[in-house]
Amino acid sequence: MSATTRLVTVDSTGSTNDDLRQELAPAGRLDAAAADRWPHGSALRALAQTAGRGRGGRDWVTPPGGALTVSFVLRPLVPASRLGWLPLLAGLAVRDALVPALEGLPWRVRTKWPNDVIVEPTGEGAVGADGEVPGWGRARKIAGILAELIPAPGVGDGAGTPARREDAPAIILGIGVNAGQPPGALPVPWAASLRSLGAGGPWSDPGAVLGAVAPRLLRVLGEWEAAGGDPEGALTATGTLGQDLREACATLGARVRVRAPDGEFSGTAVGLEPGLRLRPDDGGPERLVMAGDASVRAVDPPGRA
Numbered sequence: 001m002s003a004t005t006r007l008v009t010v011d012s013t014g015s016t017n018d019d020l021r022q023e024l025a026p027a028g029r030l031d032a033a034a035a036d037r038w039p040h041g042s043a044l045r046a047l048a049q050t051a052g053r054g055r056g057g058r059d060w061v062t063p064p065g066g067a068l069t070v071s072f073v074l075r076p077l078v079p080a081s082r083l084g085w086l087p088l089l090a091g092l093a094v095r096d097a098l099v100p101a102l103e104g105l106p107w108r109v110r111t112k113w114p115n116d117v118i119v120e121p122t123g124e125g126a127v128g129a130d131g132e133v134p135g136w137g138r139a140r141k142i143a144g145i146l147a148e149l150i151p152a153p154g155v156g157d158g159a160g161t162p163a164r165r166e167d168a169p170a171i172i173l174g175i176g177v178n179a180g181q182p183p184g185a186l187p188v189p190w191a192a193s194l195r196s197l198g199a200g201g202p203w204s205d206p207g208a209v210l211g212a213v214a215p216r217l218l219r220v221l222g223e224w225e226a227a228g229g230d231p232e233g234a235l236t237a238t239g240t241l242g243q244d245l246r247e248a249c250a251t252l253g254a255r256v257r258v259r260a261p262d263g264e265f266s267g268t269a270v271g272l273e274p275g276l277r278l279r280p281d282d283g284g285p286e287r288l289v290m291a292g293d294a295s296v297r298a299v300d301p302p303g304r305a
Contacts, residue, residue: 004072004214006042012064014051016044016071017148017174024073030150030170038073040165041218045070045210049176066185067193068177068206068213075168076221078229079161083171084274084290085231087115087147088245089224090173093217094143095248098177100212101194101203109142110250113269113276113294117143117177118250119192133190135257135295139250140192146174161228175213180204245272251294255281260292269294 013019024034048064062069076086091111098109098117106123118139121128128138150170152162162168178186178193186193195204202208223241227234231241238244246252249272257266258276265287271277275290 003218004041004043005039006037007045008043009045009047011046012048012050013046015049015174016046016069017146017172018051020044020071020073020172021148021150024170024172025150030152032166035075035166035170038170040073040075040168043070043072043214047206062176065206066181067179068175068209070176070210070213071172071174072214072217074171074173074221075162075165076171076229077162077165077168077225079159080169081159082229083149083169085224085229086171086173086221087145088113088249088272088274089220089231089241090145090147090175090217091115091117091143092241092245092248093220094145094175094177094213096220097209097212097216098142098194101199101209102197105198107197110139111245111248112139112141113249113251113272114274114291115145115147116141117145119197120250128192136190137296139190139296141178141188141190142192142194142197143175143177145176148172148174173217175217177206177209177213179206179209251276255297256294257297258289258292258294260289265289266297 024030024038046069049062049069094117095109095111102109106121106126107119108122110118110120112118118141120139128140132138152167152169178191180195181193183196223234223236224231231245234241236244251269254269256269257264258278265278267278267280269276270279273288275288276294278287278289280287
């Protein structure tokens with residue numbers, strides 16, 4: 001699938017994720033008629049968003065024309081037990097879509113576990129090169145992702161692949177990309193936009209960004225589905241989705257602090273499963289963190305650039 005199956009654009013709304021959740025599950029359960037109106041690959045885009053939500057319930061407001069704010073409806077044909085890979089795969093797709101925007105500029109686009117897309121400076125004078133932001137280092141956030149699950153009626157133990165999309169859970173996947181904001185309009189010190197980075201041509205237009213992101217997202221999901229939800233078995237032009245995820249992820253190999261629902265942990269990030277595998281600073285056993293926010297430690301281990 002190379003394009004959205006349905007795209008609805010509104011001038012302004014509180015949250016595209018909230019709107020789709022209300023459409024799809026008005027009584028708290030997935031509504032079959034609404035699901036027919038919003039098939040796999042469909043999307044709701046807002047030109048301005050006044051009550052968006054980031055991870056952990058953080059507010060996210062976007063003025064008209066500044067950012068791409070869009071939510072996709074996805075019904076992946078993979079076992080429910082493997083749906084945890086979806087936010088990471090979405091981040092990879094967004095990262096891939098934005099690489100051409102920064103070609104020839106002193107930044108590289110990477111992902112940050114579990115649901116951010118960032119830029120890292122590769123030369124002097126680039127954003128972040130003149131100082132560090134606590135928790136982000138020299139990196140800056142350019143995109144974020146928020147996935148929400150609406151279970152399908154009669155879902156089993158999560159081990160089997162749904163036979164039809166109508167039997168699959170619905171995932172509302174919100175994607176926000178900072179596109180046209182000038183540097184002074186960015187809401188936090190660790191944010192960047194394609195415009196502030198110097199991306200030329202249409203890249204400051206959120207509509208053009210959507211035109212790059214949507215087909216890449218659906219292509220990555222198609223590769224994932226073809227491998228039964230296993231990224232290691234999903235072949236890509238450069239290897240497998242699992243390899244692509246690891247190579248794109250700036251969190252891997254870094255010393256990080258993770259705030260998780262069951263506590264705060266520090267260590268070196270050594271694996272994606274899709275949780276983040278940490279090797280603790282104190283030499284204890286490795287820990288797999290399934291959900292949380294990862295921030296960069298102030299001091300990198302010896303030998304890491």
